[in-house]
Structures are given as C-alpha cells and as structure tokens.
Amino acid sequence: MVSDKVARKMELKKARVLEAAIALFAENGYEATTMADIAKKAEVGFGTVATYFGSKEELFYTCVVQPFQPLIVELKDFNVSPTSYPKEIEAMIRKHIFLFNAQDVYLQLLVQVIGQYEKFPVIFAEINKQTNELQQRLIELIVNGQNEQQLSEGEPLIIAISYISLLFGLCLSSVGNFPKDMLEQFATRAIYLFGVK
Amino acid sequence: MVSDKVARKMELKKARVLEAAIALFAENGYEATTMADIAKKAEVGFGTVATYFGSKEELFYTCVVQPFQPLIVELKDFNVSPTSYPKEIEAMIRKHIFLFNAQDVYLQLLVQVIGQYEKFPVIFAEINKQTNELQQRLIELIVNGQNEQQLSEGEPLIIAISYISLLFGLCLSSVGNFPKDMLEQFATRAIYLFGVK
Amino acid sequence: MVSDKVARKMELKKARVLEAAIALFAENGYEATTMADIAKKAEVGFGTVATYFGSKEELFYTCVVQPFQPLIVELKDFNVSPTSYPKEIEAMIRKHIFLFNAQDVYLQLLVQVIGQYEKFPVIFAEINKQTNELQQRLIELIVNGQNEQQLSEGEPLIIAISYISLLFGLCLSSVGNFPKDMLEQFATRAIYLFGVK
Amino acid sequence: MVSDKVARKMELKKARVLEAAIALFAENGYEATTMADIAKKAEVGFGTVATYFGSKEELFYTCVVQPFQPLIVELKDFNVSPTSYPKEIEAMIRKHIFLFNAQDVYLQLLVQVIGQYEKFPVIFAEINKQTNELQQRLIELIVNGQNEQQLSEGEPLIIAISYISLLFGLCLSSVGNFPKDMLEQFATRAIYLFGVK
DNA sequence: CATGAATGAGCCTTCATTCAT
DNA sequence: AATGAATGAAGGCTCATTCAT
Numbered sequence: 001m002v003s004d005k006v007a008r009k010m011e012l013k014k015a016r017v018l019e020a021a022i023a024l025f026a027e028n029g030y031e032a033t034t035m036a037d038i039a040k041k042a043e044v045g046f047g048t049v050a051t052y053f054g055s056k057e058e059l060f061y062t063c064v065v066q067p068f069q070p071l072i073v074e075l076k077d078f079n080v081s082p083t084s085y086p087k088e089i090e091a092m093i094r095k096h097i098f099l100f101n102a103q104d105v106y107l108q109l110l111v112q113v114i115g116q117y118e119k120f121p122v123i124f125a126e127i128n129k130q131t132n133e134l135q136q137r138l139i140e141l142i143v144n145g146q147n148e149q150q151l152s153e154g155e156p157l158i159i160a161i162s163y164i165s166l167l168f169g170l171c172l173s174s175v176g177n178f179p180k181d182m183l184e185q186f187a188t189r190a191i192y193l194f195g196v197k
Numbered sequence: 198m199v200s201d202k203v204a205r206k207m208e209l210k211k212a213r214v215l216e217a218a219i220a221l222f223a224e225n226g227y228e229a230t231t232m233a234d235i236a237k238k239a240e241v242g243f244g245t246v247a248t249y250f251g252s253k254e255e256l257f258y259t260c261v262v263q264p265f266q267p268l269i270v271e272l273k274d275f276n277v278s279p280t281s282y283p284k285e286i287e288a289m290i291r292k293h294i295f296l297f298n299a300q301d302v303y304l305q306l307l308v309q310v311i312g313q314y315e316k317f318p319v320i321f322a323e324i325n326k327q328t329n330e331l332q333q334r335l336i337e338l339i340v341n342g343q344n345e346q347q348l349s350e351g352e353p354l355i356i357a358i359s360y361i362s363l364l365f366g367l368c369l370s371s372v373g374n375f376p377k378d379m380l381e382q383f384a385t386r387a388i389y390l391f392g393v394k
Numbered sequence: 395m396v397s398d399k400v401a402r403k404m405e406l407k408k409a410r411v412l413e414a415a416i417a418l419f420a421e422n423g424y425e426a427t428t429m430a431d432i433a434k435k436a437e438v439g440f441g442t443v444a445t446y447f448g449s450k451e452e453l454f455y456t457c458v459v460q461p462f463q464p465l466i467v468e469l470k471d472f473n474v475s476p477t478s479y480p481k482e483i484e485a486m487i488r489k490h491i492f493l494f495n496a497q498d499v500y501l502q503l504l505v506q507v508i509g510q511y512e513k514f515p516v517i518f519a520e521i522n523k524q525t526n527e528l529q530q531r532l533i534e535l536i537v538n539g540q541n542e543q544q545l546s547e548g549e550p551l552i553i554a555i556s557y558i559s560l561l562f563g564l565c566l567s568s569v570g571n572f573p574k575d576m577l578e579q580f581a582t583r584a585i586y587l588f589g590v591k
Numbered sequence: 592m593v594s595d596k597v598a599r600k601m602e603l604k605k606a607r608v609l610e611a612a613i614a615l616f617a618e619n620g621y622e623a624t625t626m627a628d629i630a631k632k633a634e635v636g637f638g639t640v641a642t643y644f645g646s647k648e649e650l651f652y653t654c655v656v657q658p659f660q661p662l663i664v665e666l667k668d669f670n671v672s673p674t675s676y677p678k679e680i681e682a683m684i685r686k687h688i689f690l691f692n693a694q695d696v697y698l699q700l701l702v703q704v705i706g707q708y709e710k711f712p713v714i715f716a717e718i719n720k721q722t723n724e725l726q727q728r729l730i731e732l733i734v735n736g737q738n739e740q741q742l743s744e745g746e747p748l749i750i751a752i753s754y755i756s757l758l759f760g761l762c763l764s765s766v767g768n769f770p771k772d773m774l775e776q777f778a779t780r781a782i783y784l785f786g787v788k
Numbered sequence: 789c790a791t792g793a794a795t796g797a798g799c800c801t802t803c804a805t806t807c808a809t
Numbered sequence: 810a811a812t813g814a815a816t817g818a819a820g821g822c823t824c825a826t827t828c829a830t
Contacts (some may be wrong), residue, residue: 006810013811027315031228034803045812047807056804099324111312114306114369118224158382161370162363169366172311173358185355203830207793231820242795244824253821400809400814405813421709424624428799439816441803444728448801500708509702512618552776555764560753563760566705567752586783589736604790626825637826647825693789729802 014052019040022063026109030060064123067106072130074099076137085145086196087107091149092188093163094110100167101183114168135160142194152195163193205325211249214239218246219260224304227257227316261310264303271296273334282342283393287366290340293386295363304368311365332357339370339391349392360390408446411436415443416457420503422512424454456545458517459505461500468493468526470531477540480590487557488534488554488581494561501565508562529554536588557587605643608633612640613654617700621651655704655714658697663721665690667728676736677787683732684754685778691758692774705759726751733785743786754784759770 020041035056039046054060055142066133075096082088102105110127117124138160170186178186217238222229232253250256271292271310280284297304314321315348335357342348367383375383399460418427421441429450447453469490476482494501505522511518532554538543564580573578611632615624626647630637644650656743666687673679701718708715729751736742761777769777 010810013369020316027313029226029316031226032316035805036803039382046804047812047814048810050805050810076209077340110314111369112226112309115308115312116224116226119226119229154386155382158379158386162367162383162386165366166359166363167366167371168369169362169364170309172369173362182355185352186359188356189351189359192392193386195389210794228820232822233820242824243793245793247822248794392796404814421707422618423707423710425620425621426710429801430799441801441816441818442814444681444801445815453737505763506704507701509619509699509706510618511619513623523779548780552773552780554759556757558781559760559764560757561760563756563758564753566702566759566763567756575750579746580753581782583745583749583753586786587780589783601789626826637825638793640789640793641826642790779822 009127011108013042013048014045015177017044017049017052017059018063018066020060022067023065023105025060026105029112035059061123064109064120065126067103067173068110068127068130071099071103071106072134074107076134078137078141080137080141081144081190085141085148085150086140086191089145089188089194090191093157093190094184096167097170097183097187097190100178101169104171104177106173107168111168111171138163150197152197154195159194162189166190166193201307210239210241210245214241214249214256214313215260215263215351217308219264220302222257223302223309226309232256232322242261252323258320261306261317261362262323264300265324265327266309268296268300268303269331273331275338277338278341282338282345282347286338286391287340287384287388288370288394290387291381294380294387295365297368298371299374301368301374304365308365314382321336328361332361335360342391347394349393350394356391360387363387364389407436407438407442411438411443411446411453412457412460416461416503419454419457420506424555429453431574455517458503458514459520461497462504462521462524465493465497465500465527467571470528472531472535474531474535475538479542479544480537480585483535483539483590484581484585487584488578490561491564491581491584494565494569495568496542497566498565498571501562503564505565518533525558526591529558531576532557539588544591546591548589555590557584560587596635604633605749608635608640608643612650613658614696615704616654617649617696626650629639635749640719644723652714654718655700655711658680658694659718659721662694662697663725666672669732671728671731672735676732676739676741677691678734679772680736680785680787683779685775685780687758688761688774688781689780691762692765692768695762695765697766698759700764702759714758724754726755728765729754736785743788745786750785754781754787757784758782761778 017038021033021038024041025038027033035049036046038059039049042049049059076091078095079088113120113123113127117128135157135170139156141154142151142154142159146153146156203320214235218230218235221234221238224230226232226331233243235256236246239246246256249258255331275283275289275311310320310324314325332354336353339348339351339353339356343350411432415427415432415560418431418435421427428441429443429499432453433443434445443453444449447456472489507517507521511522529551533550536545536548536550536553540547540550597692608629612629615628615632618624626640627637630640633640640650643648644653669683670679704711704714704718722783726748730747733742733745733747733750737744737747742756
C-alpha cells in the first residue's frame with residue numbers, strides 16, 4: 001500500500017534523475033557518463049537509479065525516447081493546407097526554431113543518436129520512424145503549396161530533407177545558444193528553402 | 198638507421214591504422230571504440246597502435262585533426278569576387294556537397310566532435326577556428342554579391358551560418374548516403390539560402 | 395545510513411586487506427605485488443581493495459605509514475635522564491630489539507622504503523622526520539649520560555646513527571628470525587656502542 | 592672473425608650497460624627499471640641490451656653477482672691472527688666502511704636483494720654463501736683475539752652478525768653519503784662492538 | 789653485430805550490476 | 810523503497826621479448 005504522497009515523491013525523484021541523465025548523456029555521451037555521475041547530479045543514491053530504470057541502457061533509452069514524443073507532436077503541429085502558404089510556413093519555421101532552441105540540451109543528445117545510428121539501432125529506428133512522419137507531413141505541405149502555385153517548383157522530398165537538415169545543423173552550431181533576434185533571422189532565412197515567392 | 202623500405206612499410210601501416218580508427222570512432226564514438234578493435238580492423242597487433250600514436254587520446258586527436266586540414270582548404274577554395282555570383286555560388290555548393298558526401302565517414306566523426314564540444318575542448322577549438330575562417334570567407338562572398346546587387350538583402354552572418362548548418366545537417370541525415378542525382382538537387386536547393394535572384 | 399554491524403564488518407575486512415598487503419609488499423616489493431594478489435590473500439574481490447583504499451599507491455602509503463606511528467611512539471618511550479644510564483639503555487635496547495623482531499614483516503617493508511628513498515619520496519620524508527626525532531632523543535640520552543660521566547666520550551650523533559643502523563641492519567639479517575636467546579645477546583652486545591663503562 | 596678493436600669496443604659498451612643497469616636497479620628496483628631506461632642511460636639501442644645479457648632477469652643477476660666477487664674478496668682481506676688485535680680490527684673496520692661508502696650505489700642494490708630474499712632466492716643464496724664465509728672469518732678473528740685475551744668475552748657469532756648488520760645498516764642510513772670525517776668516527780665507534788679493551 | 793619495429797601478456801583502474809540491510 | 814558495499818568484467822597502457830634488416 002503506497003500512499004499518494006510517497007508516489008508523488010517518487011515521481012519527482014524519477015523526473016530529477018531523468019533530467020540529470022539527459023544533461024549528462026548530452027554533454028559527455030553514453031559511455032563517458034556513469035551511473036554514479038547521474039545519481040550524484042540527481043542527488044539520489046546510485047542504487048536508486050538502478051531501482052527506477054533498471055540498466056544503464058534502459059535509462060538511456062528512456063532519456064532519448066520519452067521526451068521525443070511530445071516534441072515530435074509539436075513539430076508536426078502545422079496546417080498542411082492553409083490559406084496562405086507563406087504565412088503558415090513562416091509560422092511553422094519560427095515555432096520549430098524556437099522549440100529546438102528551448103530544448104537544446106535534449107537535442108544535443110538526439111543529434112548524437114542520429115549521428116551514430118549504427119550504435120543505437122533500436123532507438124534510432126524509433127526516432128527515424130517519427131521523423132519520417134514529420135518529413136511526410138512537410139512534403140504534403142509543400143506539394144499542396146506548389147499545386148496552389150504559392151510555392152515555386154522543386155522536388156518536395158529534397159526540400160523537406162534540406163529543411164530538417166538545416167534545423168538539426170543549427171543545433172550543432174548553437175554553441176552557447178543564439179540570442180532571440182538571431183533566431184528570428186534564421187527563421188526568416190529558412191523560408192527561402194521552401195521557394196516562397 | 199632505418200632503411201627506406203622499412204619506413205615505407207611503416208607509413209602504410211600507420212595509414213591503415215588511421216583509416217580503421219576513423220571508421221570505428223565515427224561508427225561507435227570515442228569510448229565505445231577499443232584500441233583492440235582498431236588494431237584488429239587494421240590487422241596489426243594492438244601494441245603497434247600504441248607505438249605509433251601513443252595514447253588513445255592522441256590517436257583520436259590525429260584522426261580528427263589531420264584530415265581536417267586538406268578538407269577545409271578545399272572548402273575555402275572559391276572566388277569571393279567572381280563575375281557571376283550565382284554561377285560561383287552554385288559551383289561552390291556543388292563542390293561542397295560532393296566533398297562532404299565523399300568524406301562521409303570522416304564527417305560523421307567530425308559531427309560528433311562538434312556535437313559534444315565540451316567533451317573535446319582542444320580538438321573543437323582547432324576545428325572551430327578553421328570553420329570560422331570558412332564562415333568569414335562566405336560572408337565576404339555574400340557581402341560582395343549583395344554590393345554587386347546580384348544577391349538579395351539579408352544578414353550575411355545568418356546566411357553563412359545557415360548554409361554551414363545545412364551542410365552538416367545533411368551529413369546527419371545521410372544514412373546510407375544519397376545517390377548522385379539527389380546530391381545535385383540538394384545543391385540546386387541550397388542556392389536559395391543565398392538569396393540568388 | 396550504515397548500521398553498526400556493517401561498519402564493523404567493513405573495518406574487519408579493511409584490516410584483513412591491510413595485513414595481506416603489508417605481507418605481500420614486504421615479501422615482493424611494490425611493483426611485484428599485484429592488487430589481485432592482495433585481494434586473493436585477503437579473500438575479498440579485487441574491486442573491494444580499490445573501494446577501500448583508492449589506488450595501489452594509496453594502499454602502499456597506508457601500509458607503510460599507518461603502522462609506523464604506534465611503532466615510533468614505542469621506540470621513543472625511554473627516559474632521557476634516568477638515575478642509572480646503563481640500566482636504562484639496556485632496557486631500551488632490549489625493548490627495541492624485541493619490538494623489531496615482533497614486527498619483522500612490517501620492518502622488511504620499511505627497510506625497502508628507506509633503501510629506495512628516491513622512489514618513495516613522500517613516504518620517506520614522513521618516515522625520516524619521525525626517525526630523526528628518535529635520533530634526537532637518543533642524542534639527548536647520550537649527552538646526559540656523558541655529562542653524568544656514566545657514559546664514556548664519543549660524538550653522540552655518531553653513536554645514535556650507529557645504533558639505529560645496527561637495529562635496521564639486524565632486520566636485514568634476520569632471515570627466518572632469531573630465537574629469543576639470541577635477541578637477548580644482541581641487546582647485551584649493542585650496549586657496547588653507547589660506551590657504557 | 593672479430594678484430595681486437597671491435598672486441599674492445601664491445602667490452603666498453605657492455606661495461607657501460609652494466610653500470611647503467613646497476614644504478615637504475617639500485618635507485619628504482621627491479622620491476623620499476625625498464626630495459627629501455629637502461630639502454631637509454633647506457634646510450635645504446637635497447638635491442639643491444641638483450642643481445643648482450645639475454646633477458647632482464649639475467650642482466651639483474653649479473654648486476655648483483657658480478658661486482659660482489661671482488662667486493663667480498665676485499666672484505667675478507669684481513670689477518671685473523673695478527674699481533675695486535677685492536678690495531679688489525681681498527682684497520683679492517685676502516686677499510687670496510689670506506690669500501691662500503693665507495694660502492695654505495697651497488698650496495699643499495701645489494702641491500703634490496705637481501706631485504707627481499709624470498710623474491711630473489713637464487714641470487715640471495717649466492718650472496719648469502721659468501722657473506723657466511725666473511726662471517727666465519729670474522730668469528731675466527733674474534734675467537735683468536737679472545738683466546739689471546741686481547742678481546743673481552745662475548746659470543747663471537749653475535750658479535751660478527753652485529754658488526755655485519757651495522758655495516759649494512761649504515762648503508763641504509765647513508766642518504767646523501769657521509770663526509771670522510773664521519774666515516775672515520777663510525778669506524779672508531781664500531782670497534783666497541785668487538786670488545787676491544 | 790647492433791638495432792628498433794612489432795607484438796601481446798599482464799596490470800591497474802573504472803564502473804555497471806547485484807544484493808543484503 | 811532506497812541505499813551503497815561488494816564484485817569482476819573489460820579497457821588502456823606498459824614493457825620484455827622477438828626478429829627482420
């Protein structure tokens with residue numbers, strides 16, 4: 001019989017461990033991060049980490065996969081047949097860029113997994129599947145925009161990949177994070193990729 | 198007194214070790230790659246790796262820094278005040294993209310270092326310095342193009358960063374490498390970032 | 395929160411490890427003794443040794459320095475202005491020789507450190523400081539004895555060094571340990587060094 | 592066919608290697624001294640050391656045993672039935688002490704072997720055999736002196752062991768070596784052990 | 789003969805995991 | 810449930826030895 005109070009405490013601790021783990025995995029990578037480091041940063045005993053998450057591998061899995069769900073939902077949240085394509089695309093890009101910037105620590109981690117997909121095949125597959133859905137949705141948007149003649153010609157797949165690459169590429173470059181006004185400018189510039197007239 | 202024959206042989210072995218190391222570091226990351234793995238792949242005794250490169254850390258340094266020099270030289274090899282900016286930029290982008298694609302294994306490694314710059318501060322500083330020079334040269338090109346009114350308005354720094362980010366971002370995406378015709382298309386699309394009229 | 399029972403158990407194990415380490419270091423020297431040997435002799439996992447003492451170097455330090463404190467206290471425990479100098483000196487020597495004999499394993503270790511002082515500078519400095527205090531105390535005793543004309547002439551420093559050298563020299567010779575009656579005889583003989591009339 | 596010139600050169604090199612080895616073994620001990628260190632100090636290629644002396648163990652054996660022969664001969668060179676025992680003993684002790692002091696590096700090495708006899712059983716046996724002969728000769732001297740009533744009573748074995756221990760003990764203490772006048776004083780003091788009247 | 793490139797056995801150390809409290 | 814003492818697998822590195830030149 002576990003009281004709500006205790007359960008609440010547990011959840012808080014678990015969240016603290018997860019946050020610490022994400023930060024350390026992002027900064028140092030999988031192997032260079034020790035369970036003891038994580039426990040210390042989360043201010044729990046290191047046995048506790050094992051109790052909550054099982055093995056280190058499972059913890060890493062959770063670190064990468066769990067925050068990805070809400071993120072991808074946000075990223076996919078745009079209208080694929082808006083009235084004004086330029087306006088919708090601009091809004092989408094701005095949203096994306098600010099999202100990426102807000103989650104920079106997590107994205108540093110994500111970039112590692114993507115950059116070493118052979119090392120994390122299971123996790124990568126999961127990530128990739130979802131990212132492909134985002135890609136599909138982008139293609140849909142582009143195709144519609146081109147059909148409506150609000151966007152200039154160009155292979156939609158190429159545009160979608162280029163755009164996603166630009167987003168992740170900006171993550172790589174964002175040493176010390178960009179100030180807000182620069183983010184705005186990146187957004188404005190990225191629109192060009194879509195062939196907005 | 199070392200004969201030329203022996204020296205030649207050594208050079209060959211050294212190159213073989215380096216190639217193996219780059220491939221394994223790129224695929225698995227620094228920690229997950231063992232000296233034994235490298236030696237095995239290079240078909241030498243693992244003591245030999247130590248004899249050639251000292252420590253694992255030094256080997257990694259060499260793996261990242263040594264191939265970077267010729268690469269960055271190639272990347273910086275474009276005319277900053279051409280007659281036709283659109284043509285020069287298109288040629289440059291095509292060159293860049295094909296270079297990146299040809300060196301995909303090495304670039305996977307490079308992306309790791311950039312993505313975890315806190316973990317490899319010395320190497321990153323070296324890389325970053327050179328990359329900044331490339332960025333400066335790009336800015337020069339863009340400023341000139343804008344002055345000549347062959348390129349539309351836009352903050353040159355933002356454009357340069359966006360472009361470099363796109364290049365590295367494409368590296369991240371290039372799982373299993375793109376076919377040649379897709380590379381051409383990426384090049385064509387990337388031009389848009391520069392505001393070519 | 396560690397229970398007393400656990401803490402007790404740990405102390406016992408720690409003592410067992412230390413004893414094993416002293417014996418093996420004494421017999422084989424620092425480098426020739428492996429952490430695995432020590433763990434095996436102490437009947438613990440070899441990770442445990444590291445948990446308790448950190449590194450091999452720290453363990454060695456503890457092995458040499460920790461038992462030295464009580465020993466030197468005992469060695470310095472004599473009266474520097476007794477009524478009868480011959481009697482006090484005889485008692486002191488007997489005590490010293492029996493102490494050395496009782497701690498023969500530890501002293502074999504100590505002799506190594508002294509004999510290779512360049513190799514163990516920090517430990518040696520610590521040992522040397524204390525030994526010098528013993529030497530000073532011996533000199534005090536001798537000077538007093540000479541002033542009281544109970545001891546014959548002779549440079550006190552020379553006598554003190556000779557005596558200490560004799561003690562350590564006997565350690566070197568004591569292969570398989572001397573029987574008790576021989577120890578008595580050594581004590582009787584060593585008195586001569588002090589110029590007892 | 593090896594010319595004398597070449598043979599001479601070899602002998603010189605060999606001697607240089609041996610000297611370097613003794614110095615390094617004495618300072619750092621057997622394991623902590625590497626073949627490469629020795630080769631470097633002797634200014635020869637490290638393959639050469641192996642060519643000359645075979646294995647490291649054989650080299651160590653040579654380092655300890657070879658210089659011992661002439662040393663022990665010198666140490667045993669005293670008259671066991673002199674006219675004046677006090678004079679003979681004084682001369683002997685002075686000779687011994689100056690010999691020990693002159694060969695301090697080698698003796699540091701010797702002390703290691705004696706102090707860790709279990710580790711070097713073969714070498715120790717050899718050393719011990721010869722040292723016992725010295726001890727026997729000392730006993731002979733003492734017995735004769737006592738019979739002639741030039742030396743006071745006392746178990747000759749005890750005296751001999753004490754004296755040899757003192758000699759080796761002084762080696763241990765001689766950090767930075769004693770000045771000549773102190774050596775004289777040690778000699779004068781050591782005479783007391785023999786019960787010179 | 790003299791050399792040093794090549795090698796792999798063996799060691800210290802780190803660290804994920806287990807389990808008793 | 811939470812903890813950390815205990816453990817041993819695994820990796821980097823050192824270094825004696827071998828052997829081709």
